[in-house]
Amino acid sequence: MMVFSAFRRNLLLAMMIGIPAIALAETAAPPNAVVYFINLKDGDTVASPFKVQFGLSGMGVAPAGVEKANTGHHHLLIDATLSAEELKQPIASDAKHVHFGGGQTEATVTLPPGQHTLQLVLGDWTHLPFNPPILSPVITVTVK
Numbered sequence: 001m002m003v004f005s006a007f008r009r010n011l012l013l014a015m016m017i018g019i020p021a022i023a024l025a026e027t028a029a030p031p032n033a034v035v036y037f038i039n040l041k042d043g044d045t046v047a048s049p050f051k052v053q054f055g056l057s058g059m060g061v062a063p064a065g066v067e068k069a070n071t072g073h074h075h076l077l078i079d080a081t082l083s084a085e086e087l088k089q090p091i092a093s094d095a096k097h098v099h100f101g102g103g104q105t106e107a108t109v110t111l112p113p114g115q116h117t118l119q120l121v122l123g124d125w126t127h128l129p130f131n132p133p134i135l136s137p138v139i140t141v142t143v144k
């Protein structure tokens, strides 16, 4: 983290003195970080509202706005995925891109009947996906 803080300071300095910045300062993903659904799997049928538990290994959860090494916070994508371009930007915040900036590790989700896709994306303290992105598989659930 010291390294990344220094990197961001240097990036800011570079911007202030007019050197073009190549990219936003994405946080490097810890090598073994994995995000996953604990209690749901692809093909499950659920009754709304339903609980979704967010699993994370290889790093820790911290609230948004807290810069702490090897931590991030969960985002739940509902019937949405992120394009390569979106994976380099702060994650949108709307009904399909839900932030858990308090450091929550589960949520109760209400969805209309039918098939829906769910995916977890870990964001850094500034809501940017890591590089490379830390994504769960996309799962499809059927809401009764």
Ligand SMILES: [Cu+2]
Pocket (backbone or CB within 6 Å): 064, 073, 074, 075, 091, 099, 100, 101, 123, 126, 127
């Ligand atoms: Cu966020």
